Amino acid sequence: MMEALKIKWLLFAISGLILLGAGLSMAIDAALYRMNNSESLNWIFYGTAALIVFNSGICLFGQGVIFRIRMDNLREA
Template sequence: MIPDINPKPPGAQLIKRMSTRTKWLILAPLGLVLFSFGLCVLSEAAHQRRIGQPAQVWVLLGLYSLALINTGLVFFGEALRFRILLDVRRETRRSMRQLLRKVNAKALRKEPVRKGKSDKKTKSPTKTD
């Protein structure tokens, strides 16, 4: 018998279980580091071209830097998406709490204030026996 294997890789399961805040905290710095490193590699490729290295060297460095820069931008864009999601959720919760406070305050004002310990129902003036 073949055991059931989960089709998702373990990394995908780990990422799915992470909170939005954790994803943002990981992706934002990682994106910035990759972008910055890509710019450094790009400047090295330009330097190699300027000093007369063969085209193969500086073209490959340039392509590598392009891949790093784009990956960094994608990661940082995903981090921004998660941050915006966090902010929207926070504002939604805040507005829901304020709305709930207003509704509760109105409900408290509409309740008649009973004086005394009598819990008997009062007769309706429009009802006749």
């Protein structure tokens, strides 16, 4: 049980951090795209996708924290 929680914790935490960074980079890129090409509205879709990726990263990282807390609780019991 402990090893399964550790694997889940590592996968979710690392994936969450990767998606957080990617989403933030995409959002900054969308903002720069808006500043350079204000006539095109493609930056809206790119920015929306960036927010989806960023929020997915928050969710995955949060789930990783939950698995870590469960792992610590099992260790104490």
